[in-house]
Amino acid sequence: xKKNTSILLAEDDLNLGQLLQxxxxxxxxxxxxxxxxxxxxxxxxxxxxxxxxxDVMMPEMDGFTLAKEIREIDKQTPILFLTAxxxxxxxxxxxxLGADDYLTKPFAMEELLAxxxxxxxRVDTSDEEEDGSRMIGAIKxxxxxxxxxxxxxxxxxxxxxxxLLTLLVKNQNDILDRQAALRAIWGDDNYFNGRSxxxxxxxxxxxxxxxxxxxxxxxxxxxxxxxxxxx
Amino acid sequence: xKKNTSILLAEDDLNLGQLLQxxxxxxxxxxxxxxxxxxxxxxxxxxxxxxxxxDVMMPEMDGFTLAKEIREIDKQTPILFLTAxxxxxxxxxxxxLGADDYLTKPFAMEELLAxxxxxxxRVDTSDEEEDGSRMIGAIKxxxxxxxxxxxxxxxxxxxxxxxLLTLLVKNQNDILDRQAALRAIWGDDNYFNGRSxxxxxxxxxxxxxxxxxxxxxxxxxxxxxxxxxxx
DNA sequence: GGCGCCCGTTAAAAAACGTTAAGCCCATGT
DNA sequence: ACATGGGCTTAACGTTTTTTAACGGGCGCC
Numbered sequence: 001x002k003k004n005t006s007i008l009l010a011e012d013d014l015n016l017g018q019l020l021q022x023x024x025x026x027x028x029x030x031x032x033x034x035x036x037x038x039x040x041x042x043x044x045x046x047x048x049x050x051x052x053x054x055d056v057m058m059p060e061m062d063g064f065t066l067a068k069e070i071r072e073i074d075k076q077t078p079i080l081f082l083t084a085x086x087x088x089x090x091x092x093x094x095x096x097l098g099a100d101d102y103l104t105k106p107f108a109m110e111e112l113l114a115x116x117x118x119x120x121x122r123v124d125t126s127d128e129e130e131d132g133s134r135m136i137g138a139i140k141x142x143x144x145x146x147x148x149x150x151x152x153x154x155x156x157x158x159x160x161x162x163x164l165l166t167l168l169v170k171n172q173n174d175i176l177d178r179q180a181a182l183r184a185i186w187g188d189d190n191y192f193n194g195r196s197x198x199x200x201x202x203x204x205x206x207x208x209x210x211x212x213x214x215x216x217x218x219x220x221x222x223x224x225x226x227x228x229x230x231x
Numbered sequence: 232x233k234k235n236t237s238i239l240l241a242e243d244d245l246n247l248g249q250l251l252q253x254x255x256x257x258x259x260x261x262x263x264x265x266x267x268x269x270x271x272x273x274x275x276x277x278x279x280x281x282x283x284x285x286d287v288m289m290p291e292m293d294g295f296t297l298a299k300e301i302r303e304i305d306k307q308t309p310i311l312f313l314t315a316x317x318x319x320x321x322x323x324x325x326x327x328l329g330a331d332d333y334l335t336k337p338f339a340m341e342e343l344l345a346x347x348x349x350x351x352x353r354v355d356t357s358d359e360e361e362d363g364s365r366m367i368g369a370i371k372x373x374x375x376x377x378x379x380x381x382x383x384x385x386x387x388x389x390x391x392x393x394x395l396l397t398l399l400v401k402n403q404n405d406i407l408d409r410q411a412a413l414r415a416i417w418g419d420d421n422y423f424n425g426r427s428x429x430x431x432x433x434x435x436x437x438x439x440x441x442x443x444x445x446x447x448x449x450x451x452x453x454x455x456x457x458x459x460x461x462x
Numbered sequence: 463g464g465c466g467c468c469c470g471t472t473a474a475a476a477a478a479c480g481t482t483a484a485g486c487c488c489a490t491g492t
Numbered sequence: 493a494c495a496t497g498g499g500c501t502t503a504a505c506g507t508t509t510t511t512t513a514a515c516g517g518g519c520g521c522c
Contacts, residue, residue: 075249075264122250158499174263175277194478196501202481217377218479219277220390220509227376230234230362389509425468427511433471449469451519 005120006030008049010040010066011082012058020053023109029116037061041069045163045184048132048143051116052079072180073167078119082107136169137211137228143169150210160185161207164200168216168226178223234363236351237261239280241271241297242313243289247336251284254340268292272300276394276415279363279374282347283310302329303411305401309350313338367400368442368459374400381441391416392438395431399447399457409454 007029011017014035021031032047034040038060044052052070054063061069067079081102101115128134133142140149143166146157157165163185167176182189182197201216201224208214213229238260242248245266252262263278265271269291275283283301285294292300298310309331316335331350334343359365364373371380377393379386388396394416398407413420413428432447432455439445444460 071245071266075245075266160500173261175274192502195503198479199481199501201479205480218390218509220478222277222390229376391510423512426513429469430471430511432469436470452468 004028004030005050006032006048007051007053007116008032008034008040008044008047009053010034010037010058010063011053011055012036013055020109020112024113027113037063037066041066042187044070046159048166049077051120052077053112053116054079054081056081056083069183073176073184074170076170080112080115080119134169136172136208136226137214139208139211139214141165141169148207150207155207157207160196160200161203164197165204168204168224172226172228175219175225176223178221181223234361235259235261236281237263237279238282238284238347239263239265239271239275239278240284241265241268241289241294242284242286243267244286251340251343255344258344268294268297272297275301277390279397280308282351283308284343284347285310285312287312287314298330300414304398304407304415307354307401309354311346311350365400367403367439367457368445370439370442370445372396372400379438381438386438388438391431392434395428396435399435399455403457403459406450406456407454409452412454 017033021033024031034043037058056063132144146162148155179189182193186193215227217225248264252264255262265274268289287294311332312330332346363375374397377388410420413424417424436447446458448456
């Protein structure tokens, strides 16, 4: 059973936003609509999305800044920009931020759909299963359901545990920057949030300790690295 | 089981970057993607890569400067440049910096793959094992896991110990320049960092003293030299 | 041979991280 | 309203990692 592709849509114009949302829903997507960049960013870090559609001009936080924040810890998820006018600079800046595409308003619904599908076809190569789960060593992890399937029990993760593990997995075998992670999950990288994160690292280590080949290694002063040793 | 060859890819255009990353991943490589030269340099010094692909034009630090920095302490790891236009001067400068090959954009994925494999076949002469470990005298060293297997115990190295030992090993039987090492690991070669490095040299000497054939020799005013005497 | 500088080593200080437990807040059911 | 419980933060204490200090020895050079 193929899981629904979930889209994060950030659009301040509620008219257009809802129109797009309903349209995409009829096409079989799950769509979460945010009305400004800030809530969109929070939503992104809470949830688990396969695709992003961001309006460039938005209150609180514009689409480009939003994309930049997301790219600090996630270089995978495709982002498509909606831009009001055909501005050359806009296009250039967007692409340098790792946009996978852009669309100039006004546009046809069908064109949007075509672009989305094209990008998804091109990009989808992660070691993620069809149902959204993935393996960490011998442990099955379902981010959307916040479940960790261990030998016997199957552990329910809390929001924060899940966010942190998701980031670690996204950066598997690579450094997850401490500051970036704090900004992504806590919104601010002060001392106390840092201590809080360390507590969650301890929790995750305990949860994952059943598989000896998994290690959350600390890189002093830089961050953490999820290592999965080869068999 | 053959370890995945790990590639450091520095490319500011995330579109192209991700495209290359996913392509190379499907071909069995481990790919770490950095969006500018500076983070790429940090990543290089922290991690352990078998191959580098650098875009020439990048923000923060361009590909040539990046290569120059790396070549100060690593003369082995192959570097392939991606250049926008076929500029003769670029090529010349690149080769003088120790580039192993070039590719002019746009290029075919398959060609990139062919070049990589050609270089790896040609260059791979390191005494590195298939699993990424290597021997220093009679001591087994696993840089990615930061482990040093001595007679009885197996010592976990700290981040800094590991970085320094990696540099020494890369320049085995050759001088590791003091200033270059400081810039590589500490980012700055001031007095205090220098003293700090001396402390780590002492630590490594102590750790390696179980094997009499290994010596970290000082070359006055120049740097250090890791010497492994023949049996 | 004396003097400055660089290095060797050990110890102390400081910073970062590891872990456990206690406290706090908020939602929920009674 | 009151208790209950889960989730998150803060506190407290321990350990590890890194830096700085301190002191002694070696090297090169006039």
